[in-house]
Amino acid sequence: MPIMVASDVIxxxxxxxxxxxxxxxxxxxxxxxxxxxxxxxxxIEETAKREVKEEAGIDIEIKDILGVYSDPKRDPxxxxxTVVFIADAENEEIKAGSDAAEVFWIEPEKLELDEMAFDHxxxxxxxxxxxxxxETFWSSKG
Amino acid sequence: MPIMVASDVIxxxxxxxxxxxxxxxxxxxxxxxxxxxxxxxxxIEETAKREVKEEAGIDIEIKDILGVYSDPKRDPxxxxxTVVFIADAENEEIKAGSDAAEVFWIEPEKLELDEMAFDHxxxxxxxxxxxxxxETFWSSKG
Numbered sequence: 061m062p063i064m065v066a067s068d069v070i071x072x073x074x075x076x077x078x079x080x081x082x083x084x085x086x087x088x089x090x091x092x093x094x095x096x097x098x099x100x101x102x103x104i105e106e107t108a109k110r111e112v113k114e115e116a117g118i119d120i121e122i123k124d125i126l127g128v129y130s131d132p133k134r135d136p137x138x139x140x141x142t143v144v145f146i147a148d149a150e151n152e153e154i155k156a157g158s159d160a161a162e163v164f165w166i167e168p169e170k171l172e173l174d175e176m177a178f179d180h181x182x183x184x185x186x187x188x189x190x191x192x193x194x195e196t197f198w199s200s201k202g
Numbered sequence: 203m204p205i206m207v208a209s210d211v212i213x214x215x216x217x218x219x220x221x222x223x224x225x226x227x228x229x230x231x232x233x234x235x236x237x238x239x240x241x242x243x244x245x246i247e248e249t250a251k252r253e254v255k256e257e258a259g260i261d262i263e264i265k266d267i268l269g270v271y272s273d274p275k276r277d278p279x280x281x282x283x284t285v286v287f288i289a290d291a292e293n294e295e296i297k298a299g300s301d302a303a304e305v306f307w308i309e310p311e312k313l314e315l316d317e318m319a320f321d322h323x324x325x326x327x328x329x330x331x332x333x334x335x336x337e338t339f340w341s342s343k344g
Contacts, residue, residue: 063242065207065283100205100281104272105340125267125338128285130246139242141207143270143285145340196267196338198247198287 064140067108068095068180070187071120073149076165077184078116083161086136087177093184094160095142108145114158120147126183126190127197134179134199144183146190206282209249210237210322212329213262215291218307219326220258225303228278229319235326236302237284250287258305259297262289268325268332269339276321276341286325288332 070093071078079091096111098104105122112120122145130141156163168188173181179199186197212235213220221233238253240246247264254262264287272283298305310330315323321341328339 062204063207063240065205098205098272098283101274102272103274103341104270104283105342122340122343125270125340128246128267128270130240130244132243132245141240141246141285143283194336198264198267199245200247201264 062138064135064138065098065104066095066140066142067098067104067111068093068142068144068183069108069112069120070126070144070146070184071112071116071118071149072146073152073165075167077168077187078112078149078154079164079166079171080115080156080160081162082159082177084159089161090175090177091171092177092180093144094163104143105145108143108147112147115156115160116163117155117157118153119150121150122147125196126187129179129183129199131179131199146187204280206277206280207240207246208237208282208284209240209246209253210235210284210286210325211250211254211262212268212286212288212326213254213258213260213291214288215294215307217309219310219329220254220291220296221306221308221313222257222298222302223304224301224319226301231303232317232319233313234319234322235286236305246285247287250289254289256300257298257302259299260295261292263292264289267338268329271321271325271341273321273341288329
């Protein structure tokens, strides 16, 4: 099975972040970060911008890298490495598109992190730590 | 052509970093950071540790992510994304192995950054900036 690469994004806006309700399997109906598959010829930061635009209809400005997550078990479809960027929203009027059933802004502390798709609950937990310490993260970081 | 993923490492030791002279094409004879191809089933931080061990014979402790570089033109062999970690050397006795013709410790400011393999000169320039600001980097960051 081939190795896959994706980018997921923490899109910030006034203390809230952008969350999607998944419209398709795997994890249909669960919450996740916006993001998706890296395509050849694209820089990974362009993947991040394209996916947020497709799924929520907004432009973003990338500010930092939160981490790179590559545990072989993090995606049931196959071994997928994701580069997680932190970005600011350039506007706040969002509209669900692509495979997002719903999109909304929420304070990260209000999410049920144990009930999110993939390892996105863990990623958001790392982001809450990042807000204080500005560290970077990876799958096996303790 | 398939998308490729690699990890390269800034291995720190007493103000110096680990540099290799390449033993094979492309860029044979030029200097670069230790690193290499991600393999399925491996976490990307494990790729970093394995490659430094194979090429210089030492163990490392990963401390941070410097950046993710994915410009389609950065590797003549095909579109390659690299995750660059910053790590501390656990010992300083190095020995060239794998496709490194030579390995050595050097202060990053003493390298000819314009004459390095791939985009590794630019990556080391970003690392020198990181030493001050602890920011993260990506290919199109200004």
